Amino acid sequence: MKKVLIITYYWPPAGGPGVQRWLKFVKYLRSFEVEPVVYVPENPSYPIIDKSFEAEVPPGIKVLKEKIFEPYSIAGIFSKKDTETISSGIIQKEENQSPLQKAMLYIRGNYFIPDARKFWIKPSVNFLKKEIENHDYKAIITTGPPHSLHLIGLNLKKETGCKWIADFRDPWTQIGYHEKLKLNESSREKHEKLESEVLNTADHIITTSFTTKAEFETKTSKPITVITNGFDSEVNSNTVEKKKFEVAHIGSLLSGRNPENLWKALHQLLDEHKDFRKEFQLKLAGKVSEVVLESIKDSGLEEYLVNEGYVSHSKALQMQRQATVLLLIEIDSIETRGIIPGKLFEYLASRTPILAIGPDKWDAERIITETNSGKVFSYADAPKIKEHIFGLFQKYQQGEPVRDSHDIEKYHRKALTGKLAKLINGI
Structure with missing residues (x-):
């Protein structure tokens, strides 16, 4: 040896x-x-x-x-x-x-x-x-x-x-x-x-x-x-029953990663669709900046927010599998293009669809695209973000599977x- x-x-x-x-x-x-x-x-x-x-x-x-x-x-x-x-x-x-x-x-x-x-x-x-x-x-x-x-x-x-x-x-x-x-x-x-x-x-x-x-x-x-x-956990092969259309972010969400256009898109969906209002939930776990929380409140999302605060690693993995959509957010700058957040790989293992927002030519986009594990948007893509979320919601309503990822095991x-x-x- x-x-x-x-x-x-x-x-x-x-x-x-x-x-x-x-x-x-x-x-x-x-x-x-x-x-x-x-x-x-x-x-x-x-x-x-x-x-x-x-x-x-x-x-x-x-x-x-x-x-x-x-x-x-x-x-x-x-x-x-x-x-x-x-x-x-x-x-x-x-x-x-x-x-x-x-x-x-x-x-x-x-x-x-x-x-x-x-x-x-x-x-x-x-x-x-x-x-x-x-x-x-x-x-x-x-x-x-x-x-x-x-x-x-x-x-x-x-x-x-x-x-x-x-x-x-x-x-x-x-x-x-x-x-x-x-x-x-x-x-x-x-x-x-x-x-x-x-x-x-x-x-x-x-x-x-x-x-x-x-x-x-x-x-x-x-x-x-x-x-x-x-990731070092097993790839999720089970379909978890979703009680809500839950959009979740697991991990720190600091002020530099505040996707204001996402909050606006969610507000518009709540305003335009009665069914979305009944089913939607925004869940955060980890350290969240007061700037982000204030932005969520100003966008009219406060009553739909569940802020779990810090949770154990095992609880975080469980929450990733229970969510309908997982958020991956990176600072919008040239310097952050090469940052691939560690939680991306745990997200992959959960097989929950990823909605990522970050800089142009972001390395994480390459991995998300090649594994077909979600969609990546720029901070300015509010209309596309709104359209994508509503498409996922329609699949959720109809009971259709919203995950179709592959080639994940190579990241174990x-x-x-x-x-x-x-x-x-x-x-």
Whole structure:
């Protein structure tokens, strides 16, 4: 069985989507004759904790740990909330930033390059160099962000000659918040130089989106493979009886993802069709911005709204299967074209039709279209959105099945791990 060394910052008990990708790969790699060894920080500063993920770590997996110096732990003395927000990449518009937030962003962008985990690079290289010399590894894999982990891979590649795969869960210099870090010209050049060195030194590059792959292809001739995120539940093969024509959004719905034209379209349908008024329900689960809730209220939808708040993951999966239509919303900008929300894959497994609203040339549209799992609209498509929803409602009224998706199994985490294992074996 071939061994690979996986270098990741996020690992249980960390919560959120960042931990799930490599936790799931580790879960299935042994099925493809690959033995994973995982390297993580001993004392990380995670913004989200979810101890339930610990139960998914396969028994007997070797986990190496080395201490990390975390500047965010010091910054948290001044403002824990601001520190956790910035460390997770959520940055407010400049006009809404406090003087402390502006100062923290300037320091983060210009003094911690590529990011605040840079202090883990040198001790990790010293520690792992001995590990690689004493054990036979087929390859090492670094995953970022934080992109400082790719610099661990870069240095290990230079010092040991090991095969190295760099996995980009998000872009580097083209990530949505990069321009908000108040970078001076020198800092910008350092980011670009480090990114170029990583892209042109790694033996293989993995991205989670087609847009990021296309961007990197302009910067390197090294091979690049897209391995998206996926789902780890069974594909729903049962038809769940629908008690209402329920349009649902499961997950965070923040102010930047406020589909006002959707609310207007729903209001018009309620105003024009008596049957729609009797059957319609709008259900939200997860953190919802007050801006979004106010917009829903202003559109006359408040009496039809069921706001569940935060729910467990198992409850979320159940709600996805019970809904008639699932909403997938992304910010309308060029920078978000390459974002494929993790919940899309759970939506696919539920086999509930998806109504997606996002930017033009959105990567999620490619997946939704090829699996015939729903329809994708721009924010300006109010008439088309209204027509589509009413068409689904008519099928619902007539008892016709509204789902006709296919080719979903290739997005199961085990199938995606098979793709990764093939890449590892071929390197």
